Amino acid sequence: MDRTYLDSIGSAAVYLKSKGIEHPAVGLILGSGLGELADEAEDSIVIPYEDIPGFPVSTVEGHAGQLVYGTLGGKKVLAMQGRFHYYEGYSLESVTFPVRVMKALGVETLVVTNAAGGVNSTFNPGDLMIISDHINFTGVNPLMGKNESTLGPRFTDMTEAYDKEYQKLIRECAEAQGLSVKEGVYFGLSGPTYETPAEIRMIRTLGGDAVGMSTVPEVIVAKHAGLRVAGISCITNYAAGMQANLDHAEVVEVTTRVKESFKSLVKSLIEKL
Template identity: 65%
Template sequence: MSLTEKLEATVSFMKEQGVGDVEFGLILGSGLGELAEEIEEAIVIPYDQIPHFPISTVVGHAGQLVYGTLSGKKVLAMQGRFHYYEGHSMQTVTYPVRVMKALAAHSVIVTNACGGVNITFTPGDLMLITDQINFMGDNPLMGENEEEMGPRFPDMSQAYTLSYREAAKKVAEAKGLHLKEGVYMGFSGPTYETPAEIRFARTIGADAVGMSTVPEVIVAAHSGMKVLGISCITNLAAGMQANLNHEEVVETTQRVKAEFKALIKETLAVL
């Protein structure tokens, strides 16, 4: 079955559930899914009911789509994403972005919990993603290109939309939030990086490292969508603190979730 045929089946099912046109797709990372609970007139669809949708297996990810209105915009939010390290193909990981585009979304807001590589960062910081490095060893656009989806060789020089970044910075400033900025580097996972890998990441220009986001943004760029990316720095990367664990990731996102939700909602209102 072709990607186009799969998308037709998925979109048809979602429309039967009452999902209409989407303006913004939201991809909510580990511990950040609570934002979807603030969506008004919400239609909630568990992933396991949606044709051609995989299942999310990570703690801190609810595993459902939520459609409705947030900050006056029609949104489709993923409460929990899919990761390459779960054994999914890159095409599967990014399938929800294709679905958002097929439902007429012009933009996507991606969020994640990640490790801070920049020595000026501290756990709990929010970082506006300015650019990315794909170090995952794969690319979701490998294989045959379906021209109606996007070009064979998409331009990634403006993957994170400048005007959206400026809007987020203004909102943060008005709220007195100290919003960091930086480059996100995607590793495949599921192991956390070694101290040597972190020294390498810093050397080549990364400010934060994680195991998501990069493939989704590649597909968003391929689809011609605008992108805003916000990372929650949940821990300092390997070699910068004693040890790393997922509990700390979820704990830190809980601590900063009010700031995070306010930043996303108020930025969404002005986009």
Template identity: 60%
Template sequence: MNLTAISEASTYVKDQLKDAPAIGLILGSGLGVLGDEIENATVIPYSNIPHFPESTVSGHKGQLVIGTLEGKQVIAMQGRFHYYEGYSMQQVTFPIRVMKDIGIKSIIVTNAAGGINEDFQPGDLMLITDHINNMGNNPLIGKNDDALGARFPDMSQGYDKEYIEHAVKCADALGMSIQKGVYVGNTGPAYETPAEVRMLKTLGGDAVGMSTVPEVIVSRHAGIRVLGISCISNMAAGILDQPLTHDEVIETTEKVREDFIKFVKNIISSLP
């Protein structure tokens, strides 16, 4: 990873900030609405930031929104980058490096995911307790720069246990039912086959998607604490006898937007 590129991107962003944010938000498909809740916002299109990729997926606005949310200074990615878009793992995770350089200590990463666990229903919110990297690649492959993190980072607590407990308490306070589970990261862009979903279930997966894993690996490499939230947008292939579409993903996330916004705002307001 090019330290100069990271520095140039973070300097560009910092030059437009009034206050330094401490919490990062990565908002997945259909979940970018949370960025619209940020007050006194500075909006920076990705295309303006040196070395930043551009988001090409429907449901991803492709901009940073920086300001105040529930009294905390935050920086939100309205739209992320995916390996299936043709970007390298290093490009996909470049914004994490920039956030770290800006001073981010915690990241809430969100996504829309297919439900593998048959106890789940579309519209459920799932706290990610762990992940399975089924992408056949890793953003840390290559020469390690000790200035960015350790050569062999520990992933035994990739998803911060204290943050998970905090999120559960927030859900209880709101009277919300919340799921917990293991997220499987696949490359996409094709949805999984029914046979692949059966395999992932056997491996211990509860939900499957095409993002998040690379960002969490790099966050932990950089020493950033992580809370992961999946919106179960549909049941994975073969569980229900119906085809899968991206339109369904967006439709489901729109239905749960109020609960999602309320939940994340409550988490941020009292995040340890």
């Protein structure tokens, strides 16, 4: 990590402050088909990624590619409508750059969401899963290379990657809404191919309940930066070998179907944070 990267974080933060973004308490990363939640923020300021110094641009269908600042659940939030992925050809420094900028702006809590394939045989498309932990099987780590001590420690403790108190809050919010939620381990792979049936059998054996191509790098960097993290997956399909075939259109269709319960759950969580 070099001086240029640190300067880029500072430049992005200065630019966003100049646009009226002040003291956001909660950062939100909204995955495929889930970005509509940010549209409900009150008194919002919307900034396209391409306008922000140092920001990459999202290339995935179902990702709007903009930052939304406003009030949601009574808190000032900074929401990413669409994220960046390693499989798009970005370095992990670029993938996680927005998390660094959120920290620089004062964010203390990060809520990550994603669309994921259900590996656990008790899960069904449309289920929401509280992420209790993750397995990084991407083969890479965003903290590799020279550590910048002003951003976080050389060795980051991942014992509680997903805040246990926040997990409890999500369960309470779901219960209050009469919403049944699952709980499990998110298994992170690099993508962009979907997994083979043999890989899914391996993931199940290793303890994965849901599988996806995002989230893990951002959470690692959030913990490095000292943020508290809550995570929710939308189970959009049965994993390979559990249904006939896999395609991204199904991911977007299922997230569209469950978006109302997803939005109400995240909003009530933000209220309680």
